[in-house]
Amino acid sequence: MGRLRRIALLSDIHGNQTALEAVLADTRAIGVTDYWVLGDSVMPGSGRKELLDLLASLPISLEVRGNWEDSLWRAAHGLLHIERPSHLYLMRLCAYVMEEISLEEIDGRHLLPMQEIRSIQGLEIVVSHHLPEKNWGRELIHIGAQEEFDKLFQGNQASIAIYGHIHQQLLRYGSQGQMIINPGSIGQPFFMDDHLRKDLRAQYAVLEIDNQGLANVDFRRVAYDVELELHRAKLQELPYFEIYRESLVNGIHHTHNHEWLAEIAQRERYEEEVQQFFKSR
Secondary structure (H helix, E strand, C coil), X not given: CCCCEEEEEECCCCCCHHHHHHHHHHHHHHCCCEEEECCCCCCCCCCCHHHHHXXXXXXXXXXXXXXXXXXXXXXXXXXXXXXXXXXXXXXXXXXXXXXXXXHHHHHHHHCCCCEEEEEECCEEEEEECCECCECCCCCCCCCCCHHHHHHHHCCCCCCEEECCCCCCEEEXXXXXXXXXXXXXXXXXXXXXXXXXXXXXXXXXXXXEEECCEEEEXXXXXXXXXXXXXXXXXXXXXXXXXXXXXXXXXXXXXXXXXHHHHHHHHHHHCHHHHHHHHHHCC
């Protein structure tokens, strides 16, 4: 009998260190052996260096780049437009992150691959944050077109595709019968349905692979102290705190709510802070 591998699929932490800590306590309790990280580890939550150090302490054998890693890199290199509320939001969060994380570290995370392939016990598994060459967008939402999901298997012989990004746990199949898995979001679970949205526990999944193949896919939800995470965010003076609180308490995300973003930015004078920060670098 071969060794049973339990691979934790961690995706879309989004700076929520309290949720990540609860998930890692759960992974230790069930005997996880490997960790795969699917992107979007920091922002818009309060977790910065300590969160990345926590991830670095794990036996991570695979990590891919999410769209928020790209957004952080673009903001750090002055490639966003301060007059756009959503870009100012990213730039102010970038300045917050860079109080603890260096430009070199941001550049290093931007070099993470978009896609990785692993072969375990004869199973080929392909992993990306979203589409293989596009880590942003809505093509792979839960009701996405079948032909979009089939793109996960282009150019490979994989039997299983794993992706993150949509913040919802999902299992479905490709046109040729391949399995598609989304472990959901640790930091910001999302539901369209009002009743499902009442349960915002941290989400992740575990692949169990033995000598015969895929023994189990375990979708897990882990309770964590939301008020502690919000307390941490307050203490660390997280920019756009109201936006973050709304996502954790009510499961509603306002990343592209330009009117509310602009209102907060004007009140908190974020444009001046961002200009000062980047001018002083």
